[in-house]
Amino acid sequence: MTTTVSKRARALLAGAALLIAGAACAQEAGADSGQSVLIRNANVYTATEGAGYLEEHDVLVRDGKVAAIGRGLSFPGVPVVEAGGRPLTPALFGGITGIGIEEVSGEDRTTDNALTLGADDKHMVVRPEFDVTLAYNPDSVLVPVTRVEGIGFTLLGAGSRAGGSIIGGQGAVVRLDGGPDPVGPRVLFVQLGSGSARLTGSSRAAQWMLLDQLIDEMRGRIAPDSRMALLTPAGRETLARYIDDGGRVMVGVDRASDIRQLLRWSKRHGVRIAIAGGAEAWKLAPQLAAAGVPVFVDPLANLPSDFDHIGASLENAARLHAAGVQVAFTQSGDASHNARKIRQLAGNAVANGLPWENGLAGLTRVPAQALGVDDRVGTIARGMVADLVLWSGDPLEVSSVAEQVWLGGWAIPMRSRQTELRDRYLAPKPSAESGDLPRAYPAAVR
Template sequence: MNRFATRALTAAMLSLLALGASAQDLLIRNARVHTAGSQGTLENADVLVTGGVVRQVGAGLAAPAGAQTVDAQGRPLTPTLFGGITGIGLEEVSGERGTVDAALGLGADTKQMTVRPEFDVTLAYNPASVLVPVARVEGIGWTLLGANTTSGGSIIGGQGAVVRLDGDPDPIGGRVLFVDLGSGAAGLSGNSRAAQWMILDQLIDEVRGRIGPDANAALLTHAGRRTLARYLDGGGRVMVDVHRAADIRQLLRWSDRHGVRIAIVGGAEAWKLAPELAAAKVPVFVDPLGNLPANFDQVGATMQNAARLHAAGVPVSFAQSGDGSHNARKMRQLAGNAVAAGLPWEQGLAGLTTVPAQALGVGDTVGRIAPGQRADMVLWSGDPLEVNAVALQVWMDGRAVPMRSRQTELRDRYLRPRVPADNGGLPRAYPSGDTRR
């Protein structure tokens, strides 16, 4: 039986066991529970959910009256996974500008540059996006909405936040700020990465009042000053896309000088500064597939980046360098490759669960299977870090969500057997009686 048939059969079985999809009381029995927390991995364990929250994790738990019961048959159960930094719900078709809301176009004239950190992409989030179930059926339960600088004008892209892929329109946790540094952003800073530090220092001076809001060279609006002030002195997290070790060194000095709580995205050469990053408690969101010098900022790229960072005590998570919005499922592949290159398996899972949850300030809500956590979980056919494993069932707040998406519906539609010749001349993809042309 192929993987699609296995997935469909098991999902159907689970659906029959969980007929009341709106109910939130659930007991999952006999699972290999990867708690991603202090309990580690538990064999033949049960998870009890009431009111949409995990209440108990252990062996031999009793189901309350009326609770749905699912026998996991020893399969792996994990928290729902982090989808990376994406535009899920902020875009539908990347090439259709009218469906993309993740960047603020300011123009590339640095003589009249205005920095707008108050730009908040979460205001455009669409929980009904077709990309939400596409990611969710693959075990992705939450993502960080990213603000990027692709439209030009500023090395500060704006703000984003974590959203759960459960249909809720509102983010969880606080906002994070996105900054691009290095050669890739040099065109936004007078074609010199040195100017990036000049711009960042000026922004600090404006927030601190050392440059007045009416100065000719002021870069920030009043709203921008208020926004940036929240990220100083240990405030909200600042996600910095940067790769070169020399730039990361300057970033550590700058963040320490101004009390900015940073995380690094990309960090192809971060392993070279692993002790310094560990001492500063800076999490790094790496691309474990980056092993070639794609540019001069990544000469030291290696697939052992995640393993070396972890060995030094750096919190490690993952970020895709490509189109993560439409391919969030590849996050599992990134984690699996990091494990193949030396990262311990449990840390590979942590990079998809607890590490990003803690780094982004939502660790009390998602990222673990533990009492008090939201019951966002995934039952897998096999090792979740192997690409041949599939999500058999996803629960959000203890509810079994439909394991369907636009992609699975198209797959099923076009895999139907050829219809009889008397089907009114319709193509074989249409069932008999369908009048659509």
Template sequence: MRVLLTGGLLAGAFACGGAMAQDVLIANTKVHTAKAGGGVLEDYDVLVRDGRVAAIGRGLVFEGIPMIDGTGMWLTPALFGGITGIGIEEVSAEEATNDAALALGDGAKDMVVRPEFDVTLAYNPDSIVLPVARVEGIGFTLLSAGSRPGGSIIGGQGGVMRLDGSPDPVGPRTLFLSLGGGAAGLTGTSRAGQWMLLDQLVDEVRGRIPAESGGALLTPAGRSTLARYFSGNGRVVVRMDRAADIRQLLRWSQRHGVRIAIAGGAEAWRLAPELARANVPVFVDSLVNLPNNFDQLAATLENAARLRAAGVQVGFTQSGDASHNARKVRQLAGNAVANGLPWEDGLAGLTRVPAETFGVADHVGTIEVGKTADLVLWSGDPLDVANTARHVWLGGRAMPMRSRQTELRDRYLRAEPSAEAGALPRAYPARVE
């Protein structure tokens, strides 16, 4: 039998959603599995048991299982929030709350390269930034490691975090590099110096430069870390935009057997066939359509569509304040679709593509029987920002649909002016008659 939960009963059933997984039947909804070639399942049911997807079908009936009527709504996997600092960056302007980057050395003059630096060790699952992203349907993110002024072009390692409150990353680590004009100041002001230094690092890792030599850049831990990535056992995310730099990156990575992905790639469409042949995913900000610098002169709103048409796997990430505005990643995918990207590829860029790229497809990215139930029930098309997430489940647990932002909103909406001094919340404007 189906037990339908609505209104207050539904709220009560999931009030303790953060504590344990619940069995639930999501019925009569449009299911977008995000599987390659999976298509759309109209008016289907999805059964969640013990934190996993137990069944997908029509007319499913299970004795005593609570049911949510999804009529008119869309069900998708929980979305990828992009490459962010969620959980390692609380207040961008307050350095004590920002653990995303390492500052060492004095630029190219005294560069200290520490690829063993791992930002996941600073992750805070209690960060107030997590619920802000989660109530918008964001279920996982790739923590980014970067360099502050005085650092190196190798920022360190990050990893995929599920935003379910668990403290540890899932899947393998990812190494971050910054190349191109924006990072030239770290390599003697010339981007040519970047390839010189990268080749030196390869020589160190492969023993052609003795560790005890005066010119060595790496610690023993750093050599061990880079040896893994430089032998193809790990993904390297490279931040760059200019087509000429991307061409050099393809040559360098193929020469040394390094598995890369590109973040940014404003001019990547110019090398789309080469990127497709090399199986290099590109994570774009599809709102970059005007050059913010000389590395983006060929930026276009059709970047994602042109890349995908050539066979490149396309994902999405923001180039601005990605940590505190992760919800805007849906807007990136929606704008890419508006400019020629097929809708299914827009959803894949927020689900399956990042999951496969960063080695966590066993955990997130698609809706499949037996897979972890990281799901979002939307009021409509999730790539249209007019629609909202109505329910979010991570590991089968119903996430509370509240955050610091919603609490502040509700506080001020509920407040009523009063003649009593101090009756209004701070900064609440007096009502103008």
């Protein structure tokens, strides 16, 4: 069977060859220069506020950080990658996921993002001190699968199963550079609405009662040895960091009436919240903007799939942005194994009224700011960590691909388990006569 290679495919292959050659030069130059590279003639989307687009500019990376941005840059001994006018962006945000704490979502023994305690409904166990980052595995198969798609950081989410509580626990941002530790402050996860009513006596009204009780207990209005007490000493100490010390609380909520109560509750107790989901958030856009609450939306959550999504709209992100709300992106469903689709979500938000530059910001600067890691990731600026992606075309188009990813200035191998399986099974069928059978093949091929 003859394979026809299109002009576009040839161009992509040629670009990949240039990038591979650049990486090889970096290795030959020695370990110190491995974090240094000069990317020439790129259309640079810095994702910074203000002038975020620089046409045909160079980006010089030294010691893992952006050293200069301009035209005609040079630096002796630094490997050069010719971008040829292709887009260069910061590495993208993968959304709220379980990357590194979940391998197979359907196999409980490989998932560590949820706590199951106190299955007896008569005794709810609340453990805000539960921290999923302690289970993070930087060698997870999902890490290279995700980062070859141009994604450089994600927020590890914490949730609850049966026997848990509406307070799922803590997560944090991790960079997908192979490092074992989070790069920013912890985030406390709370889940509200009809989906969590089973954890609060089958009524969403009880969620506010329990949240108020937890704050009373944390502030000493309920004695630790009281029969009403729900928190451990560590739990009270952890909760205080989010209620009194300004830590970020990520609240999963969709229905407008629940969001309204959330705004009142957070103002009453001085809680610094962000919203994940927010299918009906557009109905309260001015109030969210006034309160400075960022919203992590799923732009494809546009159907009345349940009674919390009756007002779901494809224009959710655009309407929130128009009102002054900071909009970032996350996705529903199996986000860990499909993080690459988050670009499609942002592209759909742009197709439904969100300005393009704000679509990119929702994958870069906005989540970095909301999660307290904007000093490390999310923009291309002098002094920032060089987490960069060179794209074949518009990064919000699904037809574009990440041609090269740099994390901390290192050119990341553009390989993953998925690409290796693809290459193996698309390769010409080996023969026993050739003697080049892979290990997994039998001695004879029939």
